[in-house]
Amino acid sequence: MPLPKAELHLHIEGTLEPELAFRLAARNGVQLPYADTDALREAYRFEDLQSFLNLYYELMAVLRTERDFEDLADAYLARAAAQGVRHAEIFFDPQAHLARGVDMSTVVEGLWRALGGSEERHGVSTRLIMCFLRDESAESALATLDAAKPYLDRITGVGLDSAEVGHPPVKFRAVYEAAAALGLRRVAHAGEEGPPAYITEALDVLGVERVDHGLRCMEDPALVDRLVRERIPLTLCPLSNVRLRTVDTLADHPLPAMLDAGLLCTVNSDDPAYFGGYAGDNFDAVHRALGLTEDRLRELARNSFLAAFLEDDEELRQR
Ligand code: ADE
Ligand code: ZN
Numbered sequence: 001m002p003l004p005k006a007e008l009h010l011h012i013e014g015t016l017e018p019e020l021a022f023r024l025a026a027r028n029g030v031q032l033p034y035a036d037t038d039a040l041r042e043a044y045r046f047e048d049l050q051s052f053l054n055l056y057y058e059l060m061a062v063l064r065t066e067r068d069f070e071d072l073a074d075a076y077l078a079r080a081a082a083q084g085v086r087h088a089e090i091f092f093d094p095q096a097h098l099a100r101g102v103d104m105s106t107v108v109e110g111l112w113r114a115l116g117g118s119e120e121r122h123g124v125s126t127r128l129i130m131c132f133l134r135d136e137s138a139e140s141a142l143a144t145l146d147a148a149k150p151y152l153d154r155i156t157g158v159g160l161d162s163a164e165v166g167h168p169p170v171k172f173r174a175v176y177e178a179a180a181a182l183g184l185r186r187v188a189h190a191g192e193e194g195p196p197a198y199i200t201e202a203l204d205v206l207g208v209e210r211v212d213h214g215l216r217c218m219e220d221p222a223l224v225d226r227l228v229r230e231r232i233p234l235t236l237c238p239l240s241n242v243r244l245r246t247v248d249t250l251a252d253h254p255l256p257a258m259l260d261a262g263l264l265c266t267v268n269s270d271d272p273a274y275f276g277g278y279a280g281d282n283f284d285a286v287h288r289a290l291g292l293t294e295d296r297l298r299e300l301a302r303n304s305f306l307a308a309f310l311e312d313d314e315e316l317r318q319r
Contacts, residue, residue, distance in 0.1 A: 002084030006304035007279045009212050009235035011091045014271025015076040024062035049193050049244050069110025081122040083280025089127040108151040127309050131159040134167035141175040156309050157185030164194040169201040176206040185309050191216035196223050218254050228262040233307030237270035238286050239277050250289035266304045
């Protein structure tokens with residue numbers, strides 16, 4: 001029986017497995033520039049975050065209809081459930097779809113067709129978190145929030161993702177203020193490739209409650225002290241960090257040092273179709289490579305429910 005856990009850092013577009021990509025391409029008459037799934041898998045050798053993002057955005061071309069988004073999310077939820085995920089807070093990137101002529105309604109309604117029945121079908125409760133692309137403009141982020149207004153009953157929070165370096169959190173002050181005024185929860189990617197100062201800025205300027213990745217906090221002891229004191233959860237993604245070369249090997253991952261420092265760490269999968277594994281695979285990998293004890297693994301699983309946007313009674317029921 002896999003350890004029950006919550007997944008808090010998962011891009012739904014990053015769950016697009018090669019087989020599904022080809023199936024959707026055929027269904028939608030989209031030509032992919034790869035001969036077959038093996039040739040596509042060959043392209044999964046990344047130098048850094050940007051080289052991954054190039055492929056991630058390219059493959060989104062196959063996602064066109066509500067049914068495509070439903071199939072994508074349903075496939076993820078089935079895999080997650082099999083690995084012990086009981087609750088999933090799911091990122092999506094509307095700007096990447098709006099730019100291709102796929103509207104907000106198609107994306108949200110499509111995802112909701114899978115998420116709405118997930119507790120019954122898979123035993124997984126869900127939340128949706130809408131991310132702004134930080135390499136797009138602040139105005140585009142505001143327009144995206146505006147386009148999401150009819151769907152706010154389905155969207156729990158906002159996040160910030162895509163190319164980090166050169167796009168500091170402060171660029172998105174206005175849209176985070178507007179999101180807070182609408183009652184949305186706030187998270188942001190920070191300190192994945194970007195400096196520790198971006199983590200501080202995400203907390204101080206954007207008011208985030210959780211930091212996605214946050215790995216580079218370890219370069220700033222005063223920031224670590226603050227994250228510990230304020231109990232700010234970090235959503236770490238160990239297999240992602242290896243594939244995107246933020247750490248050399250899994251054995252070098254700072255997770256044990258982060259736990260020893262008292263940080264509220266969680267383990268997640270980020271873009272599991274691209275990085276070699278889902279939530280349970282990430283747990284297994286850190287267990288093996290870092291020698292984490294069963295107690296440490298249980299602590300990580302408990303942290304995932306503590307850090308989730310669940311009501312107190314839901315949280316107790318889940319763990
Ligand atoms: N979008 C999808 N995966 C991402 C990651 N690991 N970092 C930033 N943006 C992303
Ligand atoms: Zn991410």
